[in-house]
Each structure stands twice: as C-alpha cells, then as structure tokens.
Amino acid sequence: MTASDPRPEPDAALVARLRAAGCVFAEDEARLLLEAAESPQELERLVSQRVEGFPLEALLGWAEFCGLRIAVEPGVFVPRHRTEFLVELAVEATAPDAVVLDLCCGAGAIGAAIASRAGPSVELHAADIEAAAVRCARVNLEPRGTVYEGDLYDALPPTLRGRVTVLAVNAPYVPTDSIAMMPPEARLHEPAVALDGGGDGLDIHRRVAAGASEWLAPGGRLLIETSRGQAERSAALFEDAGLNAHVETSDELDATVVVAVKAVAVRAGL
Structure with missing residues (x-):
C-alpha cells in the first residue's frame, strides 16, 4: 500500500x-x-x-458496470461487462428528452448507465418480473426513473404505449439444456428466470418482438443482447414483427446485439 x-x-x-x-x-x-x-x-x-462459490458482487453488495457501482443482492442477476456494448449503442440512439425503457432490467444496470451518459432530460423507465431484482433496480434508479414489477410489457403503464424511443433489453437467451454448462456462480446463485431462454434460447425474444411495435414510438429503436449463434434468428423475429432489424457485434467485449427500428409512417401525398 x-x-x-x-x-x-x-x-x-x-x-x-x-x-x-x-x-x-x-x-x-x-x-x-x-x-x-x-x-x-x-x-x-x-x-x-x-x-x-458465492458471486463476489453479491458479497460486496455492488457490481461495477460502465463505471458505476450497481447495487445487487444475493440471488439477483449480476450485470455482465459485455452488456456495456448494448449501452454504447443505446446511448448513441438516445436524443435529449428521449423515453428510455430498460426491459428485463434486473438490477437496473442498463438504465442507470444510459441515464448517466445521456443526461437529466431523459425519461427513464424499467421493469422486471423478479421481486429481488425490482428491489435493487429501485435502489439504483429511483427517483431518477420509475421501476415496475411484472411480466414484460404487462408491467408497464398504458401511458407508455407508443412513446418509447429507446427500448433496451437484456432478456434471458441461454437455451435450457445449456444452463448446466454455465459457471456455478450463475447457475447456482442467479434466478433461473434471468437465465433460461427456453429450448432454443429465444422464447423471451419472441415475446419481446411480438409486443415491441405497440410500445415503440415511430422511429423508436429496440436493442436486445443475444449470442452470435442466435443473432440472425433473433433478428428475423423482429423483422417478422414488422421492425427493421440488423446485428451489431463487438469483438473487444465478445458481445452481440440485435437492433430493431420501428418505421416512421409516411402520409399519403407527401
């Protein structure tokens, strides 16, 4: 020392x-x-x-993410550094007075990081189905933003419908049969609901895609983390839901994000 x-x-x-x-x-x-x-x-x-084998972050009570200390408690999904790539892309898409939604927010790390970089005029919302995650997210985001508890879009107030300009999602995407191969810190100490993406890992992506257009504003952008092997299939889900989707990757962070945009309607005669 x-x-x-x-x-x-x-x-x-x-x-x-x-x-x-x-x-x-x-x-x-x-x-x-x-x-x-x-x-x-x-x-x-x-x-x-x-x-x-307890996760270090749960013992400390916080995880480092995008230069922030994000409060976590035992049994809550710990934010991964690769997800910082999603934050980078989201911040690039976040204009002043944007309406930002951190869906499947966990401890609220993505929303906190976007808000810290995008400025005080951003309207911030977050939602998760898991009660412990919601407790942590409220510590990390309120009163700066509002956190809701519930299943995906069902958690949201109707006043958000059609207003979200940046929808950031880190939904579970690990195939059920692959959970057993995850590090013990994750599979033994994080909730299955935050890890298990179903048979092909894309069950939650399908549900996010199905409701995205209803909640996005015209020109609104959705960003969802996935793996390289799943990226094209995930992007196709959002294309099928009427959005324009493409894949972004970061070799440095070993991260993959599907970006999907809701088209801006053009009035006839213009």
Whole structure:
C-alpha cells in the first residue's frame, strides 16, 4: 500500500486461498473483500463464502458496470461487462428528452448507465418480473426513473404505449439444456428466470418482438443482447414483427446485439 493508495494490502495467505478456489483475479478480490469487511470475523465470513462459490458482487453488495457501482443482492442477476456494448449503442440512439425503457432490467444496470451518459432530460423507465431484482433496480434508479414489477410489457403503464424511443433489453437467451454448462456462480446463485431462454434460447425474444411495435414510438429503436449463434434468428423475429432489424457485434467485449427500428409512417401525398 502506498500513500496515494489507502486500500489495505491483503496478506499472501488470503490471496493464495482465493486463488486455490479458482479466483482468477485473487489479489483484486482480496482487496475488495478487505474493504467490505468491518471486522476480522466479517472478513472470514466473506472469504469463506467466496471460496464456496458465492458471486463476489453479491458479497460486496455492488457490481461495477460502465463505471458505476450497481447495487445487487444475493440471488439477483449480476450485470455482465459485455452488456456495456448494448449501452454504447443505446446511448448513441438516445436524443435529449428521449423515453428510455430498460426491459428485463434486473438490477437496473442498463438504465442507470444510459441515464448517466445521456443526461437529466431523459425519461427513464424499467421493469422486471423478479421481486429481488425490482428491489435493487429501485435502489439504483429511483427517483431518477420509475421501476415496475411484472411480466414484460404487462408491467408497464398504458401511458407508455407508443412513446418509447429507446427500448433496451437484456432478456434471458441461454437455451435450457445449456444452463448446466454455465459457471456455478450463475447457475447456482442467479434466478433461473434471468437465465433460461427456453429450448432454443429465444422464447423471451419472441415475446419481446411480438409486443415491441405497440410500445415503440415511430422511429423508436429496440436493442436486445443475444449470442452470435442466435443473432440472425433473433433478428428475423423482429423483422417478422414488422421492425427493421440488423446485428451489431463487438469483438473487444465478445458481445452481440440485435437492433430493431420501428418505421416512421409516411402520409399519403407527401
């Protein structure tokens, strides 16, 4: 520890213990756990749980996302860094006074990141079906935005219908049979409703596509995360729903996003 870095330095035994448990960034995790612990007993509890496989973010009570600390609690989906690509694309599409909806919001990381970059004039809404996620999202987004609990569009107030200019979605897209191959931190400690996308992983994408046109404003843009292998099939779902869709990818973040736009109606004679 230096004079410019007041963080406590973990001892070698603590780092070795975490590394032996499979923590790739053992030194960084050890520092974060030291900062979070208020006593040696608390540190031992946190380290023991981490060694047992509990997600680091749930133990700390926050996850880093787009430079923000997003509050999370145990049992809530932890935002992934690859989703920062979706945020980048969404911010590019967010004009002043835009109406932004973070659907399947989890802890509200996407909505918080868009709002932090797009400015105070953005009207922000978010929704999720899972109660613990909604609790976290309200901590992260309110009073800046409004968070609703419910199943996709059913959670939304009718006043949003046809007004959403940016619809950002990180719906589950892991095929059911692939859940067992996910890292234990996810499959054992995050809710199935946030991971399981059905037989081909696109069940929720189909439902999002089916209702998107009703909630988007003319010219409104929907952005939904997916995998490279699923991207063309997901894009086709939104095309079939009457939107113009294409696929964007980031090699740096290993991220794939389908972008779908609602056409602007042209009046006859113009």
